[in-house]
Every structure is written in C-alpha cells, then in structure tokens.
Amino acid sequence: MDIGIKTMFYLGRIPITETVVTTWLIMVVLVIGSMVATRRFRTAAPGDKLGTTEHVVEFVVDGLYQFIRETMGKKGLKFAPYISTLLIFLVVANLIGLLGFRPPTADLNTTFGLATISFILIQGTGLRSKGLWGYIKGLFEPFVFMFPLNVISEISTPVSMAFRLFGNILGGMVIMSLLYGVAPILIPVFPHVYFDLFSGIIQAFIFTMLTMVFVSMASDEEEEN
C-alpha cells in the first residue's frame, strides 16, 4: 500500500510530483477537449443548426452559468468562467482515481492552492465592494477587540475548505487502497461508487458552492452600503 506522493522527475532542483503531472494531464485533456468541442461555435452563423456535441457543450456551459447566476446573482456572472473551471477541474480530479491515477485533490498542496485562490477572490471582492477603509473597519466590528477573531474567521475559511476536500478525497483513497489489499476483485466496485463517484462529486460541489457563497457574501455587502 502506497498512498504517498511520488516525485516523478526533477526540473533542475525542483521536484515535479505525481500531483502536478496528473494535473497537467487533466489540463491537456480539458483544454484540447474544449478546443475540439467548441470548434464549430467559433465559425457557426447564429442561425446555423448545431450538432450533438455542440448541444451537449451548450447544455453544460449554459447549465453552469445558470447555476452560478442562481447562487450568486447576476453580478456573479463575471466569476462564472473561474467557478465553472473550478467545478469541472474538481469533478475530473476527484474522479480520476477511477482510472488508477492518484487524485491531485488528495494532495494538500492542490487543495490549499485552490483555497488560496478562493481566499484571494473572497478578500478581493470584499475589498473592492467595501473599499479599503470599509474593509479594515469591517474587521473591527462589532467591537474593536473582535479583530483577532475576525482575522481568524477569515483565514479559517480557506483552511477548512482545503482540509475538507483533501480529507475526504484522501480518506476515500486510503479506504480504497486498504480494500484493494484485502479483496482486490469485484468487492471494490461498490465502495468506488460511494468514495469516488458520490463523495468526489459532492466534495467538488461543496468546494465550488462555498467559494460562490463566500464571494457573493463579500460582494453583497456592497448593495447594503
């Protein structure tokens, strides 16, 4: 049983881990898939009939945008490409365990990287909607001595998001490798459905949903002021 992360090769003195290589693979597949799938969207006239591929792509993109608009409001649409990318990447990354790869999300570096981006988005949105002074003032509310707690609260958001995703995916992975050690044939099929399919999709959804909720909470205060 090996649940550690292998270092695939070194770039100079920098180690390139399994996580990074798998992520690159996912990126290549997603980007090339997108290029192929949207080929006709670039050339089609508005009145042209589209093929099945185009309908599926439109259904997915439109569905994601609709979902984001429902969750974040119309203002959220400017975040839609990032949120959609995040959701698609997380679903693929969580499910890639089914193909025998080590999920990149079972590495704290990945989940913390994603949480860092979400943190920057949340704080950036807050800063932009409240202004620098309003943002700083917000940290001292309702009382001045609440400042340390407010800071901890802000920082704990991405930390909890990162650990939740990491823990769930790693947990599933560990249980699956234990199961493979005990009963390698047929038995692991059903746990796979739960630990990879169900848990993977749910965790991808939760991470994305939390990012959306926190970003839109940060920008909602703009309307109140």
Added chain:
Amino acid sequence: MIEFGWTYFFQIVNIIVLYLLMRRYLFEPVTSFINRRREYTEGLIDEANDSFRRAKELQEESEAGLNEARREAQALVEQAVEHGKTMAAEISERAKAEEAARLKRAQQEIEEAKVRAIQEVRQEVADLSVNIAEKILEQSLSREAHMQLIEDALDRMDDAHVN
C-alpha cells in the same frame, strides 16, 4: 502529502492557466455564440412581428378597398335600375301616346269612310230615284231638273234626320 512544497505554487499556477485556457477555448466561444444567437433570434422575432403588422395593415387596406368597390357597384346598380325604370316609363308613355294617336287616326278614317259611304249611298239613291221616277212618270223631265228635285228632298230628309 501533508507537507508544503513546490507543488503548492505549481498547482496555483496550473489552476490559473487552466482557468485562462478554459475561458479562452470553452466559455467565451460558447457564451458569445449563445449571445449572438439570442440577438439573431430577437431580430427574427422583431422582423416577424413587423411582417405580421404589415400584413394586417395590408389586409385592412384591401378590405376597405373592397368595401368601397362594393359600395360603388351597389350605387351603380341602383342607378342603372333607376334609369331602367325611367326608360320603361318613357317607353310605355310613348306607346300609350302612339296608341292613342293610332286610335284617333283609325276613328278619323272610319268617320271619313262613313261619310264617303253615305255620300255614295246618297248618290246611288238619287240615281235610283231618278231612274224610278223616270220609269214611273215616263215623263221627259230634264235630268238636271230631277236631280235638283231629289237633292232638295234629300236635304230636307237630312235636316229632318238631324233634327
């Protein structure tokens, strides 16, 4: 696995690059196509509405024209009927007048024929009387004297008849 390293930075860069590429190659083409198609469809709907309105206007116009034509035709027919009636009346009037004239002429002719016939009869009677008188009297009175006598007698008869 739970220690931080270069992978952390790699993953942040990876996600940002993936985001940029996905935006470029998936989200922008699809959303821009959807928007273009929406504009196109809205244009089509507007156009259809315009055409519909125009068609309705044309229909109303043509209906109005038709009604006008119908009214004119009705007026023409009425006029023609009126004219016909007048003409019929005139013709019948003229026919009556002609009839009356012809009747009058016929009566006149009859009157003339009567007069002529009376004249002839009177002549005949005169001649006959003369002949009879000649035969009866066997006298050689002059024909002229006889005629005078008979004429007088007849005139008297006429006067007596008239009175």
